Amino acid sequence: MEQSKINIVAGDIKKEDSSENPISEKCLYAIDFLLSEDRLNDISYNEDMKECTVFDSFLQEHDKQYLVFTGDDGTGKTEFLRKYFSISVHDTFKIENSKLLIMVSGDGNGILENGNNIKYFAEEIKKVCEYYEEAYIEKSEYIIRNYCKFYAFILDTKKSALSHPWLEKGLDETVYKTEIEDLKKDKPFTYYMLKLKYYLLLSQKITDLIIICDNIINNQIYVEIAYKINKCIRNYNKIKNKGYRTKTIFAMNNSTYWQLLNKNNLISDITVQKSKNFNIQGLLDAGFDYAKKLGEVWMEEHGFDMQALQNVKEALDFFNTRFNQKYQRMILGLCMHNKKLVLKCYRTVMCNQTWVRKKRFSYADNAYDENSGFLFNNITCIRALACGNEQVYNPVKIRDYLIPNILYNTEDEDYGIYNLLLMKYFVKRQGNHEFIGNKQENILDICENIWGKGSEYDNFRKAINYLLNKKVLDRYTLCTEEHPGHLFITEKGIELWDMFHGDSILMEICREDRFRDVNLNMEPSYILLNTKRQYLIFEDLLNMTRGFSSFEDKLYLSASERGYSAEYIRTFGKKRMAYYLLEGVYKSITYSVSRSNENLKSICKEVRDLVEAER
Numbered sequence: 001m002e003q004s005k006i007n008i009v010a011g012d013i014k015k016e017d018s019s020e021n022p023i024s025e026k027c028l029y030a031i032d033f034l035l036s037e038d039r040l041n042d043i044s045y046n047e048d049m050k051e052c053t054v055f056d057s058f059l060q061e062h063d064k065q066y067l068v069f070t071g072d073d074g075t076g077k078t079e080f081l082r083k084y085f086s087i088s089v090h091d092t093f094k095i096e097n098s099k100l101l102i103m104v105s106g107d108g109n110g111i112l113e114n115g116n117n118i119k120y121f122a123e124e125i126k127k128v129c130e131y132y133e134e135a136y137i138e139k140s141e142y143i144i145r146n147y148c149k150f151y152a153f154i155l156d157t158k159k160s161a162l163s164h165p166w167l168e169k170g171l172d173e174t175v176y177k178t179e180i181e182d183l184k185k186d187k188p189f190t191y192y193m194l195k196l197k198y199y200l201l202l203s204q205k206i207t208d209l210i211i212i213c214d215n216i217i218n219n220q221i222y223v224e225i226a227y228k229i230n231k232c233i234r235n236y237n238k239i240k241n242k243g244y245r246t247k248t249i250f251a252m253n254n255s256t257y258w259q260l261l262n263k264n265n266l267i268s269d270i271t272v273q274k275s276k277n278f279n280i281q282g283l284l285d286a287g288f289d290y291a292k293k294l295g296e297v298w299m300e301e302h303g304f305d306m307q308a309l310q311n312v313k314e315a316l317d318f319f320n321t322r323f324n325q326k327y328q329r330m331i332l333g334l335c336m337h338n339k340k341l342v343l344k345c346y347r348t349v350m351c352n353q354t355w356v357r358k359k360r361f362s363y364a365d366n367a368y369d370e371n372s373g374f375l376f377n378n379i380t381c382i383r384a385l386a387c388g389n390e391q392v393y394n395p396v397k398i399r400d401y402l403i404p405n406i407l408y409n410t411e412d413e414d415y416g417i418y419n420l421l422l423m424k425y426f427v428k429r430q431g432n433h434e435f436i437g438n439k440q441e442n443i444l445d446i447c448e449n450i451w452g453k454g455s456e457y458d459n460f461r462k463a464i465n466y467l468l469n470k471k472v473l474d475r476y477t478l479c480t481e482e483h484p485g486h487l488f489i490t491e492k493g494i495e496l497w498d499m500f501h502g503d504s505i506l507m508e509i510c511r512e513d514r515f516r517d518v519n520l521n522m523e524p525s526y527i528l529l530n531t532k533r534q535y536l537i538f539e540d541l542l543n544m545t546r547g548f549s550s551f552e553d554k555l556y557l558s559a560s561e562r563g564y565s566a567e568y569i570r571t572f573g574k575k576r577m578a579y580y581l582l583e584g585v586y587k588s589i590t591y592s593v594s595r596s597n598e599n600l601k602s603i604c605k606e607v608r609d610l611v612e613a614e615r
Contacts, residue, residue: 004450026304030312031350033286033304048080048275055084055272059247061209069251071274072491076340078214080274085212093128095135098205098604102128102246103212106221122188125148129196136203147176153198154183158231159189169334173337193232206244209233216252219259226250226267231320255474280346281320288313327381333495334385334402336471345385345402352384377503387511401610404470406496407510407544416510417551418456418463422578423472423497426489428573443487446571450564456555472496501580503590504541511540535597541585541606542600549578549611578611 014369058067071077081087085101091101101275104124154161162179184191200206211229216222226248235243252260260266291299291309299305323331335341386403406423410492415595425443447460464487467473472493489497499506508525530535559568 026308026311028351029303030309031316031347033291033302034289034313034316035346036311037340037343045593048277051080051085051272051275058270059208062245065247065248066267066269067272068250068257068266068268069249070254070257070271070272072276072337073253074336075274075276076278076339076341077274078360081212081249081251085210092124092571093131095132095206099208099210100128100132100200100206101210101212103214105214106216106225119252124214125189125192125196129192129199132196132199132203134203137199145389147173147180150180150195150198150453151176154180154194157194158190159199161187161194161232182377189228190232193228197233197235201243204243208247209235209244210247210249212249212251214251216250216256218256219263219265221251222252222256223265237524263390276332278332278337278339278342280323280342281317284313284316285322296595314348316346319346319350327378330381330495333491338489341402344603348388348402349381349384352380357510380502382499382503383509386506387512402492403506404472404498405510406464406472406500407507415459415463415466416458417548417555417577419467419472420500420548420580421555421572422460422463422467423489424572424577424580426473426487427494428496430597445570446567450559450568451555451562456558467493499584501583502587504538504581504584507544507581507584508537511537511544534592535600538585538589538592538600539603542603545578545581545585546607546610548581549576549607552577576611582607582611 055067058064069077070509082089083105085094087101087103092104093100093102099496102125104121127421151162155337163182164179169379182190200209213222213225213234216225229246229248244286257266257271288309291305296306299309331342331345333344382403386405388401406419408419422443444457444461444464447457451457464473468487469477471490473487474490475487496506512524525535528534556565556568559565586604586608589600
C-alpha cells in the first residue's frame with residue numbers, strides 16, 4: 001500500500017487548554033466511587049428469568065446430577081449464583097429446608113490434591129464439617145470418634161483413599177487412627193469430603209446436597225473436582241430412600257467450556273449460557289444511596305461532598321440514558337460484556353478532557369448545561385475510548401485502550417489489510433453470534449497454500465498475533481505451535497468490524513497512526529475538526545481506501561498467478577475489503593457538514609467506481 005508520513009511528535013500538536021473547566025479531585029473521587037468494581041456486585045446485572053427457570057428445573061428433576069453454567073468473563077455468573085441461591089459474598093455454605101449448599105471457587109486457590117496451596121478447598125469443607133458436627137451430631141454419638149467405624153466407612157466408599165485397604169480386619173485402634181490421620185495429612189480434600197458424607201449419612205438430616213464449583217479455569221481443575229465429588233461425596237443410595245441426593249453445578253468461562261468439550265471431559269445433564277444483561281443504572285443508584293447512608297462526615301473524609309457526588313451522579317445518569325438508547329451495543333461489544341471493562345469505559349469517557357467535555361460539560365453548579373445534546377455523541381465517545389486524553393492516536397505510547405488500531409502500519413511493516421482480511425474471514429464463517437472456533441481449517445495453512453511461505457504468510461502470522469493481543473481474536477482451546485488455529489472472533493472484534501463499514505470514525509482514528517510525508521502538512525483530525533476542515537479528513541480517508549483497494553488487488557493477483565484465485569475468493573469472499581471501508585466513509589460524508597463539497601463528491605465517486613469494479 002502506498003505510504004506517506006506524518007509527524008506525530010507531541011510537541012508539534014496543538015493542545016487545548018482545559019484549565020478553564022478542570023475536573024476537581026473531589027469529582028474524580030466521586031466518579032471512582034460510583035463506578036466501583038468491588039462493591040455491590042449483586043445488583044450490577046439484571047435478573048434473567050430464563051436462567052432461573054432452567055435452574056429450577058434442574059434442581060427439581062431427580063435424574064439430573066450435573067449442570068454446567070457458562071459465559072464470558074465478567075458477565076456476572078458468580079453474582080447470579082449467589083443471588084439465585086441467596087448466599088452472601090461472605091459465606092461459602094448454608095443449610096436451609098433440609099438442603100445443604102456449598103459454594104467454592106476454583107480460581108487457582110489450591111483445589112488440586114497435588115497443588116502447593118491445597119489448604120483452601122479442604123479448609124472450606126472442614127468448616128462445613130465442624131458446623132455440621134456441632135449442630136446436627138449428638139455429642140453422645142461415640143461413633144464419630146470411632147476410627148474403626150470411620151475406617152470401615154471409607155473402605156466401603158472409596159478404598160483407594162487408604163494406604164492399606166486390604167487390611168479390613170484385625171487392626172487395632174492405633175493402626176486405624178494412623179491410617180486416617182495420614183489420609184487427613186496427605187489428602188485433606190479427600191478426607192473432609194469423606195468425613196462430610198459420613199456425617200450426612202449418620203444424621204439423616206439432609207435430603208439434598210448442592211455443590212457449586214465456581215470459576216473453573218481449566219481442564220485439570222474441573223477433572224479433579226468432578227472426580228472427587230463423584231467418588232467421595234456423591235450418595236448412590238438415594239434411590240433406596242437412604243441418605244441424600246447430590247446436585248453439582250460447575251460455573252466456567254466459554255474458553256474452559258470448549259477445552260472440556262474438545263477433550264471429551266465434560267459431564268453435563270444441562271448446559272446454561274449466561275445472558276448478558278448489564279445493569280449500570282442499578283449500580284449507580286445503589287452506590288449513591290450507599291454514600292448517602294454513610295453520611296456527610298464520611299464523604300468529607302474521603303475527599304468529596306454530597307453536592308459533588310450529586311453532580312457526578314446526574315452526569316452519569318445522563319450518559320447512561322444515552323448509553324441505553326444508542327451506545328449499548330457498541331460499548332458492551334467492545335467490553336465483551338465484562339463488568340470491569342464496562343466500568344472502565346464509563347470512567348474513560350466521563351473523565352476525558354479532550355474529546356468529551358470540550359467546554360460543554362461542567363462538574364460545578366450543574367451536571368451539564370442546557371445544550372446537553374452535545375455532551376456525548378458518537379465521535380466523542382469513540383475517540384475517548386481510542387485516544388484517551390491524547391489529541392491523536394499515538395501507538396508509540398504503551399497503552400491498552402478499548403479500541404485498537406486495526407489499520408496498524410509502520411515504516412517497516414504494513415499489514416493493516418491482513419488484519420481486515422482475517423476479521424472478514426472469521427466473521428464470514430462464524431457470524432455475529434456463533435462464537436465457535438474453526439476446528440477443521442487452519443487459516444495459516446490456507447494462506448500457505450495460496451501464497452506459499454513468503455512475505456504474505458509472515459504478515460498474516462503477525463496479524464494473527466496482533467489481533468490476539470488486542471482481544472479481537474481469541475483461542476477457545478489450547479493451541480500448540482504445530483496447530484496454532486482454533487481461533488474465533490470476539491464480540492469486540494465483531495463490533496470493530498461493524499464500525500469500519502458503519503462509520504468512518506474508527507478508520508479516521510487509525511489514520512492518525514499512518515506515517516505521512518511531512519511536506520504534505522497533513523494535520524491531525526483534532527485540529528481539522530476544530531478548524532472546520534473536516535473535508536480534508538475525508539479526502540485522506542478516500543485516498544487510504546484507494547490504497548487498500550490497490551494493495552488488495554496485488555494480493556489477489558499473486559494468488560491468481562499461483563493458481564489459487566478460487567481458494568482466495570472462497571476464503572476471503574469476492575467483495576473487496578476496500579468496499580467495506582468505503583461504505584463507512586460514504587455514510588460519514590453523507591451525514592456530515594461536508595456533504596455539499598463538490599470536490600469531495602467527485603473523489604468519492606472515483607473511489608467507488610474503483611472498488612466496485614469486478615475483480
